[in-house]
Structures are given as C-alpha cells and as structure tokens.
Amino acid sequence: MSNLLTRFLAVLSLAVGLSGPVIAQVNPTASSVTEDQLFESLGTAPVVGRVTIPDAAAAYLIKPENKSWAALQAETLHLLVVGPIVAIIVLLALFYLVRGRIRVDSGLSGRTILRFNALERFAHWTLASTFIILALTGLNIVVGRWLILPLIGADAFGTLSAWGKLAHNFLAWPFMIALVLVLLLWAVHNIPNAVDWQWIKQGGGLLKKGVHPPARKFNAGQKLIFWSVILGGAALSFTGIMMLFPAQAGTPADWQLYQTIHALTAAGLTAVIIAHIYIGSVGMEGAFDAMGSGEVDENWAREHHSLWVEEIKGETGAAGHPKAHPAE
Amino acid sequence: MARMKFLCDADRCIECNACVTACKNEHEVPWGINRRRVVTINDGLPGERSVSMACMHCTDAPCASVCPVNCFYTTADGVVLHNKDTCIGCGYCSFACPFGAPQYPQTANFGTRGKMDKCTYCSGGPEADHSQAEYVKYGANRLAEGKLPLCAEMCSTKALLAGDGDIIAEIYRERVVTRGYGSGAWGWRTAYGETVSV
Numbered sequence A: 001m002s003n004l005l006t007r008f009l010a011v012l013s014l015a016v017g018l019s020g021p022v023i024a025q026v027n028p029t030a031s032s033v034t035e036d037q038l039f040e041s042l043g044t045a046p047v048v049g050r051v052t053i054p055d056a057a058a059a060y061l062i063k064p065e066n067k068s069w070a071a072l073q074a075e076t077l078h079l080l081v082v083g084p085i086v087a088i089i090v091l092l093a094l095f096y097l098v099r100g101r102i103r104v105d106s107g108l109s110g111r112t113i114l115r116f117n118a119l120e121r122f123a124h125w126t127l128a129s130t131f132i133i134l135a136l137t138g139l140n141i142v143v144g145r146w147l148i149l150p151l152i153g154a155d156a157f158g159t160l161s162a163w164g165k166l167a168h169n170f171l172a173w174p175f176m177i178a179l180v181l182v183l184l185l186w187a188v189h190n191i192p193n194a195v196d197w198q199w200i201k202q203g204g205g206l207l208k209k210g211v212h213p214p215a216r217k218f219n220a221g222q223k224l225i226f227w228s229v230i231l232g233g234a235a236l237s238f239t240g241i242m243m244l245f246p247a248q249a250g251t252p253a254d255w256q257l258y259q260t261i262h263a264l265t266a267a268g269l270t271a272v273i274i275a276h277i278y279i280g281s282v283g284m285e286g287a288f289d290a291m292g293s294g295e296v297d298e299n300w301a302r303e304h305h306s307l308w309v310e311e312i313k314g315e316t317g318a319a320g321h322p323k324a325h326p327a328e
Numbered sequence B: 001m002a003r004m005k006f007l008c009d010a011d012r013c014i015e016c017n018a019c020v021t022a023c024k025n026e027h028e029v030p031w032g033i034n035r036r037r038v039v040t041i042n043d044g045l046p047g048e049r050s051v052s053m054a055c056m057h058c059t060d061a062p063c064a065s066v067c068p069v070n071c072f073y074t075t076a077d078g079v080v081l082h083n084k085d086t087c088i089g090c091g092y093c094s095f096a097c098p099f100g101a102p103q104y105p106q107t108a109n110f111g112t113r114g115k116m117d118k119c120t121y122c123s124g125g126p127e128a129d130h131s132q133a134e135y136v137k138y139g140a141n142r143l144a145e146g147k148l149p150l151c152a153e154m155c156s157t158k159a160l161l162a163g164d165g166d167i168i169a170e171i172y173r174e175r176v177v178t179r180g181y182g183s184g185a186w187g188w189r190t191a192y193g194e195t196v197s198v
C-alpha cells in the first residue's frame, strides 16, 4: 500500500514538474542477484532462470559441471579405454610367445562331431560381426581424432566418422537381437557348476601342455566370456539406447553418466573379446571349426569338452552326469 | 590481435530480446535454433536480472576438447568456430558446453541431431569470407568487414558488449564504479577462468 502511494507520488511529482517532498530513490541493487552470490549458494549446480522461447533447456544459463565431464573425456577417458585394449594385446602376445598355439595333443582323428548347429552359428556371427563394427566405430569416436585423423585428413575423417556414427546407431539393433538369441540358446549351458571349480583350479590347462581338465559344453573360461558378453552387452544396450534418445534419458547429467558407463563397459568387453577371438582362432588348433563349419574333430572335443562328448555320444562313465537323453 | 569476448551487463539488460531477434535475422537461423537467448534469473522477484547468453568463445573450449572429429578451431581473435563439413552431429559438444550454445536442427536418424549450429561471433566459418557457402552454413561474417557482432551492436541499452576482452572489461568496470553496483560479468569465470574484478 505504502509502495503504491510512493509510486503515485513519484508519478505525480513528475507530471506536475514539482520537486516536491523528497522521495528516496529506490536502490535497484539492494536485492539484486549477483553471479558471485549465486555461485556461492549453488556450488557447482547450474544457474537456471526463465526464457521466453519454447526450448526449456535454454533456461539453463550456466552449467559449470559440464566442464568436469568435458575434462574427463579429454584427459582420462581415452586412456581408460585404450589401456585395457593395449594391455590384453600385450598379454596375448606374451602368452603366444610362451605357450605357442595350443595343439590337439592326441592329433586329429579325422572324425567330426556337430558342435554348433546353423542357428547357433548364425546367432554367433551376427553378434560377432555387429560387435566388431560397433567396437571399431566406437573406438573411432574415442581415439580416432588422434590416430586416424592425422593419417587421412579432416575431410576424409569427417566422412568416415559420419558413416561410422550411422553404422553404430543402426547396427546396435541387430546386435541386441543377436544378444537375446545367444542368451536363449546358450544360457542353460553356462550355469556354473562343480566341474568349473576343477577347471579353474587347474588353470584350464591353458598353461601346461597335456593338461585337460574335464568340461561340458562350455568350460569355466567360456562361461566367464558368455556372462561378460551378456551382462556387458545388456549394459551397453541400455546405456546406448539412452544415448540415442537423449530427451528420454533424463537430465543431461544422466546422459553424461550413461556415456561414461558405455565407454568404459565397451572398453572392458572389447578387451575380453580380443582374448576370445585369439583363443577361437590362432590361439588353439581346431577351435575355429566349431563356429566355422560347426563340426569339430573328435579328439579336439575329447581334450577340451570331455564330458560334453560323453553326453552327446551317450557314453556311460560320466559319473554324476546322467545322460540328458535316454536311449535314442 | 584482440581477444574477442562477450559481456552482458545484467543491470542494464531489459530483456527486450532484440539481440535474439537480430541474430536470427542476420544469419537466417532456422526454426528451432537460437544462437542467443535471454535468461531471466529470479524472475518476478525483487532484484531479478536478465542475461543475454550465447557461445562465450571460451578459453580452452570444452566443446573442442570433446569433439570426436576435432571440428572446432579458435581464430586469431579468440573466436571459437567449427567446421560443419566434418561435424557428425554426435552432440558431445552440447554436453560439454557450460552455456548451452550448441544447437541441432533435428534432421538426423533417431530424430535427434543434424550438424551443430552455434554463435560464430558474426565471423562465419572455414569457408572463404563472404562466400555464399559461408553464408548458408554459418551466416553473415561481420568481423571480416571490421564490424562487431550485431547482437551487441544494436543493443538499445548497451547492456551486451562485444569486443576485445580487456576493453569491454574496462568499460564494465567503469560502469560498476560509477553507478556503485554490478551483478557480475556473467559466465566469465566459467568461460575464461577469471571474472572482472572491480
């Protein structure tokens, strides 16, 4: 009320041109918001106000925290991504130097057994091919500007990365489908059991020639890979979808968290997969056939998956492992 | 060479949004994209202040440090520009920017992003100065004509200042000393690591 009166008097004095009774000038700074105070009370939280345009995100005036995420990206993340990948390659090279290619000790028998049927191989190779492209295009986002850009120049690298981004965004979907398929096909064979403990205690026979701990369809090492792929793949899928739909992901801070988890999970899983590719190809004689033709040599199978061979052949003697099927 | 900066004297800004309109018009910025905007803090409360904000052309720009294709560059005038030919619209810069500067036209797959667009300090891009290609991608290049950004040039209360950082900081400092108050050089600490001390 008194406020109104003051204003009225002010207008009146102006209109009449009176220098009238002294009216205290309102100090506009008395309660003005200042950047210093705001930062003090907000800490690192964003400074937010009101905008008249429809874009609600524009109301965030200053978000100092974004710089922390940027610094993490620029200074640490690429090292955390490259680290495990380089480490696993060095380890595998050392392993190869020490152990060489793991041979079939008893030689090839010439007789083969069906190990993975067409559906299993289709699921595996869909998963594998999409994963490899996702891994390469993802790595390109993290380290391409240092490794590839200087080699091919900005224009070619821009084009390459644009295609890479498209590939990454679209191939994520067949990857997820293959992931579900692989889970459905192989989960039953990957439930941990007592045999795995034996296998682990003997180091999988990886380090010593002639040592072959018993295993069913998948040994403990493979189960580890399987569950890494399933859990890592699920984490990548979830965070990836969140990144594809930033508006649905929540706040930008949530998105930044998803991005960091995505990059670190991808790096870890890629390292695991490099080891997997090694042992499934050059690292072990006879292994590739399992996913190539689907047929493995019987001696290979007996050395690496003894209990599985007994199961499918219906042989007795696998103590504690009753046959899955009665007489055929 | 000058080190170009923006400074919004919030004690003068009257939230008229002329800077926003001037920018849109000068560069024919498409629908949905705002290179500059006015944000009102403590709206409706005593002592509310409005700040006109765009890309601050940061020192050690965070956008540049996260860009996977390295499409950002800083000119000799300290202006942070980017190359739309190599930009892949990944959106990382928008999560790195403390000022919400990067904008996307929403034409890419999954309905999210196209090539990034932001304030160029009215100085175009990597294309030849005043070429048609430069205008289409980045808008007008006033700096090459010796003119300052239009938003600041046409600010009716001279709240928004553009020009060499030292000079506009001095103008602001004088104002604060003369009138006896100032709400601060908004964004300076975050963008340049230092604020204007009076």
Ligand code: HEM
Pocket (backbone or CB within 6 Å): A115, A124, A127, A128, A129, A131, A132, A182, A217, A218, A221, A222, A223, A225, A226, A229, A273, A276, A277, A280, A281, A287, A288, A289, A290, A291, A292
């Ligand atoms: C060129 C690359 C690859 C090769 C040569 C390869 C080879 C193989 C082989 C030979 C097997 C069968 C092992 C056996 O007989 O017991 C296998 C199984 C498997 N592969 Fe791959 N693979 C590749 C890439 C991938 C990728 C990228 C993934 C996942 C992202 C993957 C996931 C799996 C899984 C989960 C299994 C079953 C569990 C296991 O054997 O460890 N593979 N792979």
